[in-house]
Amino acid sequence: MAGGAQKGGRPFAFTNARLVDPESGYDGPGALVVAKGVIADVAQGRSLGKLSADLQVIDCNGAMLAPGLIDLRVKTGEPGSEPKETLKSASRAAAAGGVTSIVVQPDTNPVVDDPSVVDFILRRARDIEGVHVYPAGAVTKGLKGEHLAELGLMRDAGCVYVTDVDHPIVDSQVLRRAMSYANAFGLVVAHRPADPWLTKGAAATEGELAGRLGLPAGPAIAERIMLDRDLALAELTGARLLVDQITTAESLKSLARAKAAGVLAQATASINHLSFNEIDIGDYRTFARLEPPLRCEDDRQALIDALADGLIEIVVSAHAPAPAEDKRLPFEEAAPGAVGLETLLAALLAFHHDERVPLLTLIKAVTLAPARLLGLRAGRLSAGAPADLVLCDLNAPVIIDADKLLSKSKNSPFDGRRLQGQVLMTLVDGRIVHRLQE
Amino acid sequence: MTSLALGLDDVRARTFPFPHRHFLSAADLNVIQATDLLDLADGFVDLSRQTSKKLDLLKGRTMMNLFFENSTRTLSSFELAGKRLGADVVNMNPRNSSVTKGETLIDTAVTLNAMRPDLLVVRHSSSGAASLLSQKVGCSVINAGDGRHEHPTQALLDALSMRRAFGHISGLTVAICGDVMHSRVARSNVSLLGALGAHVRLVGPPTLMPAGADRWGAEVHTDLRKGIAGADVVMMLRLQLERMQGALVPSTREYFRFWGLDREKLASAAPGVRVMHPGPMNRGVEIDSEVADDPTISLIQDQVEMGVAARMAVLASLAARLDNL
Numbered sequence: 001m002a003g004g005a006q007k008g009g010r011p012f013a014f015t016n017a018r019l020v021d022p023e024s025g026y027d028g029p030g031a032l033v034v035a036k037g038v039i040a041d042v043a044q045g046r047s048l049g050k051l052s053a054d055l056q057v058i059d060c061n062g063a064m065l066a067p068g069l070i071d072l073r074v075k076t077g078e079p080g081s082e083p084k085e086t087l088k089s090a091s092r093a094a095a096a097g098g099v100t101s102i103v104v105q106p107d108t109n110p111v112v113d114d115p116s117v118v119d120f121i122l123r124r125a126r127d128i129e130g131v132h133v134y135p136a137g138a139v140t141k142g143l144k145g146e147h148l149a150e151l152g153l154m155r156d157a158g159c160v161y162v163t164d165v166d167h168p169i170v171d172s173q174v175l176r177r178a179m180s181y182a183n184a185f186g187l188v189v190a191h192r193p194a195d196p197w198l199t200k201g202a203a204a205t206e207g208e209l210a211g212r213l214g215l216p217a218g219p220a221i222a223e224r225i226m227l228d229r230d231l232a233l234a235e236l237t238g239a240r241l242l243v244d245q246i247t248t249a250e251s252l253k254s255l256a257r258a259k260a261a262g263v264l265a266q267a268t269a270s271i272n273h274l275s276f277n278e279i280d281i282g283d284y285r286t287f288a289r290l291e292p293p294l295r296c297e298d299d300r301q302a303l304i305d306a307l308a309d310g311l312i313e314i315v316v317s318a319h320a321p322a323p324a325e326d327k328r329l330p331f332e333e334a335a336p337g338a339v340g341l342e343t344l345l346a347a348l349l350a351f352h353h354d355e356r357v358p359l360l361t362l363i364k365a366v367t368l369a370p371a372r373l374l375g376l377r378a379g380r381l382s383a384g385a386p387a388d389l390v391l392c393d394l395n396a397p398v399i400i401d402a403d404k405l406l407s408k409s410k411n412s413p414f415d416g417r418r419l420q421g422q423v424l425m426t427l428v429d430g431r432i433v434h435r436l437q438e
Numbered sequence: 439m440t441s442l443a444l445g446l447d448d449v450r451a452r453t454f455p456f457p458h459r460h461f462l463s464a465a466d467l468n469v470i471q472a473t474d475l476l477d478l479a480d481g482f483v484d485l486s487r488q489t490s491k492k493l494d495l496l497k498g499r500t501m502m503n504l505f506f507e508n509s510t511r512t513l514s515s516f517e518l519a520g521k522r523l524g525a526d527v528v529n530m531n532p533r534n535s536s537v538t539k540g541e542t543l544i545d546t547a548v549t550l551n552a553m554r555p556d557l558l559v560v561r562h563s564s565s566g567a568a569s570l571l572s573q574k575v576g577c578s579v580i581n582a583g584d585g586r587h588e589h590p591t592q593a594l595l596d597a598l599s600m601r602r603a604f605g606h607i608s609g610l611t612v613a614i615c616g617d618v619m620h621s622r623v624a625r626s627n628v629s630l631l632g633a634l635g636a637h638v639r640l641v642g643p644p645t646l647m648p649a650g651a652d653r654w655g656a657e658v659h660t661d662l663r664k665g666i667a668g669a670d671v672v673m674m675l676r677l678q679l680e681r682m683q684g685a686l687v688p689s690t691r692e693y694f695r696f697w698g699l700d701r702e703k704l705a706s707a708a709p710g711v712r713v714m715h716p717g718p719m720n721r722g723v724e725i726d727s728e729v730a731d732d733p734t735i736s737l738i739q740d741q742v743e744m745g746v747a748a749r750m751a752v753l754a755s756l757a758a759r760l761d762n763l
Contacts, residue, residue, distance in 0.1 A: 208650025212465075214565035214586030214625060219649070284566030328544055330564030332585070 010056055011035035012430070014391070017060035019044060021067070022364035023380035032065060034387040037430040042381050060391060063424055066363050067379045068100025068131075068388035069345060070370040072161075072190075072268060073244065073316035075337070077408075079120065080109025085321035085408045087121065090341065091130030093407040095434035097342040098390030098423040099317070101132040101370075101378060106143070107165040113138035113149035115157035122158050131428050132388070134160040134374065139178045139189060145169045148178055155185045160374045163190035163244060166291055168226060170196055176233045183239035188373060190268075192244035193226035193251070194218075194292060203332040205293045209278050216332055220295055224250040231258040234265050242373065243267035245318060247292050249302035256311055266373065267311070269303050270318035271347045272338055276300070276413055286327045286334035287413045290318075293336075307365060308357040314373065315365040317344040321409030339407045343400055343414045345392060346421035352394070353420050359394075387430035396422035449478065449495065449758040456755035460572045460579040464590040464626040469633050472597065479598050479744070479751035486522065486746055495754050496525035501557040502550055503529045505582070506543070509561055511717060511742065512582055512592075516559050519749035523757070525557070543567060544574055551575040556760055557753060560584070578756045586620050592716055593626035595748035597634060599740045600671055603712050608635030611708070613666045614656075615641040616675030616697060616724050619648045623716045624675060628654050641665030642675075643697060645686045662697050667706045671737075673714040674699050674725045690723045700726035704735070712737045 012034040019030040019042070031048045033041040033055070041048065051057065071094065077084030087104070094102050104121060106112030112121065118135045125133030137159035141147045144167075151162055162182055169175040169191065182189050195218075202218030204210035210217035227243060231254060234241040246255060246267040258265050272290055277297045280288045288294055306312040320337025327334050340347075348366065351357040371379025378388045402415035426434040456474070458466060467475075485491060501520040505513055513529065520527040532546050543562060550558065551574070558579050560568045565585030572579040583589040601607050612631055618624045618640050631638050638656040640647065652658045659665030666672050677693060687693050704711060713729055714737045721727045730736055 206649040208653045211619075211648035211650045212625065212654060214584070214588070214622060216586075217649070283569055328570075330543065330562065330567040330570055330585070332564050332566075 010054060011040065013048060013051055013055045013057045014060050014065050015048070015057055016062060017065035017391070018062055018394075019381055020064050020359060020363050021381035022360055022368040023382060025360060027360050032381060034389070034427065034430045037387055039381060039383055039385050039387050041383055064392045064394050065381070066390055066392065067367040067381055068390050068426060068428065069098050069366040070101040070374070070376070070379055071099050071317050071319065071341065071344065071366070072103045072314060072370050072373070073105060073270070074102040074319040074341065075105045075107070075321065077321060078108065078124065079117070083408065084323055087124050087133060088128045088130065089406065089408045090319070091125075091128050091133065093339070093341040093405065094131045095426045095428070096406050096423065098345045098392060098426050099131060099341050100388035100390070100426060100428045101134065101376070102341070103134045103136050103160055103374070105165050106136055106138040106163065107167075111138050111142055112136070112154075112159070113141050113143070115150060115153040118154050118157035118159045130433055134158070136160060136190070137162045139164045139169065139182070140174065143167045145171055145174055148181060151182050151187055152185050155187055161188040161190055161242065166192060168192060168194050168196055172229060172233065175230070176237060179233055179237045179239035179241065183237065188240045188242050190242035190244045191230050192292070193223050193230055195222040195225045198222035198225070203289060203293065204281065205278055205295050207278065207296060209281065213281070213284065218293070220248045220299065221250060223248050223292065224254055227251050228254050231255070231263055231265055234258070235261070235263045238264070240264040240266070245270045245273065245292060245316070246312065247273045247295050247303065248299045252302055252306050252311060259311070266313050268314040268316045269307060269312045270316050271340055271344050272318060272413060273300065274303050274307065274315065275347050275350070280413065281331070284331040285413075286329065286331055287338060287411050287415065289331055289334050289336050290338060291336035304351060304356055307351070308361060310361070313365060313369045315344075315348060317341050321407055322411045323409050327411050337411065338413050339405060339409055339411055341407065342405050343412060343419070345390070345423060346398055346400075346419040347414060349394060349421035350419060387427055389427040390423060391425040393422045393424055395420055398422050449754050456759055459756075459759065461590060461752050461756060462568050462572060462579065462581045463588045464593045464630040465588070467590075467630060467633060469635070472594070472630060472633055475594060475748070475751045475755060476598050476601055478754060479594070479747040480602070482747035482750040483744065486743070491522050492524060493522065494524040496520065496523040496757050499525045499556040499757060499760075500554070501525040501527050501559065501753070502555040503527065503559045504532065504546065504550065504561070505529070506532055506562040507583065509582070511745070512561065515742075515745040516582060516749055518746050519753055520557070522746070523750055523753055525753070528555075543571060547571045547575050551577065557756060578760060580752060580756070583622055586622055586625070588626045589622040590626050590630070591745070591749050591752055592623050593630040594752065595741055595744040596627055596673065596714060596716070597630055598744040598748050599714065599737045600712070602740070602744070603737055604670065607631065609637075610670045611637045611639065611668060612671040612673060613639040613641050613669040614673045614675065615662060615665060615699065617646045617677050617681060618642045618651060618675065619646045620678065620681070621675045627673065628656050632656070639665055639669065641697075643687060643693075646681070662699070663703055663706050666703070669707045669711060671712050671714060672699060672704065672707055676716065676718065677720055677724045679720070694723055698722070698724055698726065699729055701728055704729060711735065714738060714741060716741070
């Protein structure tokens with residue numbers, strides 16, 4: 001089994017599948033052939049005809065065959081904090097979750113603000129032979145928000161977009177120039193809006209709950225305040241902006257207005273903010289300590305609606321490994337973030353099972369939409385596209401057990417959650433990188 | 439209650455034995471448990487006024503005071519409470535050790551736990567610290583203040599002082615005034631006094647009032663005169679002087695002018711009003727000495743005395759439960 005259909009190796013045929021292809025908008029029965037690392041043939045609602053004898057046939061029994069997931073926001077600990085997570089362990093976790101491409105964030109040690117670090121990550125990723133790893137570069141040197149990093153050189157080295165991750169760029173002139181400059185190289189700037197003064201020291205969202213728990217908190221509006229500026233700068237520069245993890249209903253209104261006015265902005269939502277609200281903090285559960293912090297239920301509902309109607313185009317895992325010693329602390333001292341690569345698909349499918357969001361829309365938000373943003377050929381089921389695929393039993397019940405996650409850090413807020421959706425097999429360039437062990 | 443003869447069996451024989459293993463939060467107490475603790479504490483007040491103040495309820499028990507934050511009165515109060523009940527009391531001062539902030543709590547707790555204490559009294563600057571610690575140790579944990587979250591024994595001693603002054607708590611109007619946002623005392627008092635049937639008001643500058651405080655079951659006021667109008671008890675909170683930074687309050691003199699309690703402002707309260715303060719006081723900032731030192735108005739010294747009795751009640755209740763395990 002190992003290796004599977006290597007390039008030029010033995011081709012596969014997936015039969016009896018439920019094909020879900022966001023590009024053609026097809027969700028129905030079909031079959032698909034993989035050869036030489038790419039999708040060779042797609043049969044939507046028809047049979048493949050006569051199969052050649054050397055074809056290895058996999059009967060999907062009606063399971064969903066979809067493009068592998070593309071996760072735009074993944075943190076590992078490599079380089080610099082390998083005990084948290086390595087590119088290898090993140091890759092294994094991704095494969096187990098049906099994620100075939102990850103974009104790793106530049107807030108490592110050293111920071112990815114230099115083409116040599118981009119190159120280092122790409123070479124490490126090649127050695128692992130796991131899922132596709134794409135580095136995102138820093139917008140500013142050292143994520144300090146002052147001087148531009150070498151955006152052009154980093155792009156040439158292989159970085160796919162630029163972001164200062166969890167360090168909002170406060171100086172409007174710096175962000176404006178970064179957007180103009182990056183745009184000339186076709187690079188999207190991703191920016192997570194959070195007014196730094198309103199959110200200084202905050203570990204939760206201001207409100208009745210945070211007040212009662214006595215947690216330092218910032219108001220939800222801190223996001224919209226900076227988002228409005230970011231959108232205005234996108235308008236000014238004509239550059240594309242990726243709003244990194246939109247979380248509030250107020251921000252969504254701003255985004256809708258800007259998009260209607262023709263601003264080139266797209267937004268991601270994290271699976272955590274789609275799945276949890278501030279009440280999940282409960283008795284100071286540090287696994288629910290996130291950045292941005294969890295919001296109120298009205299905000300969560302608004303996010304789900306925005307995902308359904310296309311205002312939010314992309315969903316990310318916001319995978320942020322933190323080992324036990326960084327989480328087993330008083331809430332406000334604990335490291336923010338949650339691992340999510342392995343739970344992303346099943347958690348997302350909850351909205352399909354609840355009949356809140358159509359399956360095609362959900363799949364598109366983690367395949368075709370991020371692929372288009374990055375200019376990748378992946379993310380679709382069409383002949384010639386890379387054979388990055390996930391086979392998933394949509395209805396299989398799963399109980400998330402954080403201890404069994406492949407990620408080196410086990411900080412999953414989904415621990416103990418009952419979800420539906422079991423990844424059966426994951427392929428990257430036609431190689432089987434994960435297969436469910438019976 | 440005959441306090442001299444009080445033994446563990448008497449504590450245990452009460453109708454409603456204390457159901458919790460830890461004492462973490464006033465919000466965990468219902469009216470029956472709170473009343474029961476107050477009854478028990480009443481007996482300990484009498485005991486503490488005798489020449490011989492010692493009982494052997496906690497004989498053979500080890501109690502550790504683990505204070506990550508500075509404290510003189512709470513620490514001494516717990517120490518006395520433990521000693522009067524016959525426990526062996528050890529005070530740990532982890533701030534003097536070399537470990538850094540993050541590691542201290544769990545690492546120290548696990549180390550201390552190995553020394554097999556029966557009762558661990560914890561004060562820490564982070565909200566939720568006592569709760570976190572209670573999940574990692576085998577003994578009973580008592581929260582002596584966690585960040586801005588709770589200070590439940592303070593609420594208990596405040597309730598005891600009020601009940602002894604008025605004979606009841608239900609129906610009293612209590613105005614808690616000042617820096618509510620950073621106050622664990624305020625949060626614990628809102629919970630406990632609410633459970634005991636008092637009408638609670640929160641009064642303070644809007645910058646020091648936490649968002650959503652109006653949904654805690656208390657009335658929120660920004661005007662001190664209106665906030666204390668008709669109040670039976672006015673509880674002033676300490677204003678940390680570092681609040682002058684960060685645009686919370688312009689100056690101490692402006693604060694005193696609008697939110698400091700003096701005799702003139704107190705005139706709008708109910709006749710027979712009593713004034714409280716958890717201490718230590720900033721005289722001339724949140725409270726005028728004339729009010730603080732007037733024995734016909736001030737309950738501040740009573741609060742200190744009640745502190746020992748209230749803590750004895752908590753320790754005895756937890757110990758009675760320990761024996762049953």
